[in-house]
């Protein structure tokens with residue numbers, strides 16, 4: 001997130017209203033992962049969406065818990081023709097059924113960050129912040145949203161790794177959270193929901209970060225990779241350097257999408273959607289999320305909201321019409337558009353001048369968090385709880401590879417589809433026979 005704003009935090013304590021339940025589309029399909037792409041049923045799914053956090057992170061408002069906030073925006077989303085929103089901060093102590101069902105009726109999926117400002121990994125002190133209190137909040141968010149069919153995916157972290165090379169040391173903890181979230185979903189949710197990391201727009205460690213989240217045993221690897229990219233400044237595929245990124249990612253082996261895009265240096269025409277939906281990119285990328293819907297202090301948005309509680313009228317800025325027009329002009333492909341049916345793992349990155357992680361081992365799930373796998377997370381702390389970073393019980397020892405392989409509801413992706421897929425993938429992993437037996441062992445559980 002591009003944050004500069006310093007708004008005072010608002011205590012938006014209005015009660016959740018019970019809205020009328022509208023007619024459901026009987027054809028609504030949850031999103032799954034196959035090969036390097038997303039699917040809604042048998043049809044390939046491209047993310048054509050916006051990042052949505054009215055009031056920015058400092059506003060500390062969960063727009064999906066407030067029907068008076070989400071309702072007017074969902075009308076705008078329909079006008080724009082989008083199919084996905086990303087929400088950075090949600091309150092896991094609140095009910096989200098009204099907004100989630102309105103979104104579903106509008107054919108809109110939701111990608112959610114599982115962390116929020118008070119409950120997150122501290123990139124400066126990652127070990128202690130990976131603790132049971134944090135995981136309880138993360139798991140409570142999963143419990144609240146897994147029940148909605150239009151929850152498309154969860155982010156296990158947002159821009160934790162940054163341009164200072166010391167921040168790469170936090171990668172092990174975010175990857176452990178990814179592993180734990182995937183195990184929690186396999187164990188407790190009624191359907192697979194993909195989990196992945198959203199990387200900052202940082203050139204010098206982007207590829208290492210991508211490889212790192214897709215290396216190691218199946219339980220440790222993400223279901224997709226997403227990154228932020230502000231390099232297309234009303235230009236074209238080659239000038240922006242996007243051609244080189246597609247080339248670099250072409251054998252990545254998992255779905256990829258842009259979790260934020262949209263440079264504001266030049267007047268925006270959103271021509272990048274043309275590239276994202278073209279054969280130049282669709283064999284590797286699955287669309288992206290335009291940053292961002294509401295106009296905040298950092299000046300990216302396409303609508304303004306004057307009410308501090310984020311209710312009331314929305315005013316469309318000129319970029320709203322420009323985005324709407326680009327969405328119309330560049331529809332999603334209707335076929336598989338070059339998707340690969342098989343997945344691949346990457347080799348873990350090695351230490352260099354930009355990447356400091358020397359071990360492929362991940363920290364073990366903290367002892368105090370294991371009870372949640374068995375009993376569920378219970379009530380979430382919400383956005384205004386005491387916070388998790390210094391709560392204690394973290395700083396665990398390293399786990400054996402494969403430690404997160406338990407759980408039986410079918411896995412988040414075709415990673416657990418069977419021995420064939422797993423055996424196939426082992427060829428890409430360096431650790432050889434020991435790992436093969438770990439993986440095959442996990443299948444037999």
Ligand SMILES: *[C@@H]1O[C@H](CO)[C@@H](O)[C@H](O)[C@H]1NC(C)=O
Nearest residue numbers: 236237238243274275278280
């Ligand atoms: C596809 O790539 C070519 C260069 O290889 C470029 O000229 C063209 O504009 C690109 N198409 C789109 C839609 O960006």
